[in-house]
Amino acid sequence: DTGVSQDPRHKITKRGQNVTFRCDPISEHNRLYWYRQTLGQGPEFLTYFQNEAQLEKSRLLSDRFSAERPKGSFSTLEIQRTEQGDSAMYLCASSLAVREKETQYFGPGTRLLVL
Amino acid sequence: SQKIEQNSEALNIQEGKTATLTCNYTNYSPAYLQWYRQDPGRGPVFLLLIRENEKEKRKERLKVTFDTTLKQSLFHITASQPADSATYLCALGRGSTLGRLYFGRGTQLTVWP
Numbered sequence: 001d002t003g004v005s006q007d008p009r010h011k012i013t014k015r016g017q018n019v020t021f022r023c024d025p026i027s028e029h030n031r032l033y034w035y036r037q038t039l040g041q042g043p044e045f046l047t048y049f050q051n052e053a054q055l056e057k058s059r060l061l062s063d064r065f066s067a068e069r070p071k072g073s074f075s076t077l078e079i080q081r082t083e084q085g086d087s088a089m090y091l092c093a094s095s096l097a098v099r100e101k102e103t104q105y106f107g108p109g110t111r112l113l114v115l
Numbered sequence: 116s117q118k119i120e121q122n123s124e125a126l127n128i129q130e131g132k133t134a135t136l137t138c139n140y141t142n143y144s145p146a147y148l149q150w151y152r153q154d155p156g157r158g159p160v161f162l163l164l165i166r167e168n169e170k171e172k173r174k175e176r177l178k179v180t181f182d183t184t185l186k187q188s189l190f191h192i193t194a195s196q197p198a199d200s201a202t203y204l205c206a207l208g209r210g211s212t213l214g215r216l217y218f219g220r221g222t223q224l225t226v227w228p
Contacts (some may be wrong), residue, residue: 042218
């Protein structure tokens with residue numbers, strides 16, 4: 001257990017529905033990252049926050065995706081109007097933006113299946 | 116765009132031998148390179164980080180090398196055990212405090228008794 005938690009662990013939804021995932025990072029970490037991983041591939045970066053500010057977004061993050069970190073602690077990732085291609089493992093990671101302590105620690109992931 | 120290749124999708128070795136995994140990259144100048152372990156259905160677990168100005172890092176039975184001229188990292192597990200069986204991911208980052216990571220597809224290692 002790395003100290004990063006994600007909820008839910010699994011989600012099955014029908015195409016067109018909205019889903020929201022939550023990530024609770026390690027408490028003293030000021031950076032929080034979202035990645036997506038499909039079977040047989042490595043994680044792909046989606047976005048990351050430093051405190052409340054969203055510093056970078058991947059082109060993978062279409063308009064249907066939105067992420068927030070309102071108080072600089074937990075974060076949510078929402079997918080609107082889900083598509084079958086959104087089926088994947090969604091991983092959250094956290095770190096400190098401090099040299100020598102910048103390792104990213106990953107949560108267990110939320111596995112999404114869109115029917 | 117940057118490309119990260121890990122030597123093979125699968126590597127099978129006998130218990131007690133040394134496993135060597137390769138990570139090659141192109142179109143990229145990373146400041147850091149990291150190795151993670153991932154078990155099925157779980158998130159990646161951090162193993163080692165090596166910086167661009169470092170040649171080698173060790174941690175217990177693990178050793179990683181980083182050659183910025185060859186654009187390659189080698190990851191070694193000595194005295195391998197069946198419990199080392201997992202997928203190993205190479206990840207590159209840049210900037211003074213990393214930021215986003217670029218991952219390879221991973222190499223699935225199986226250590227048989």
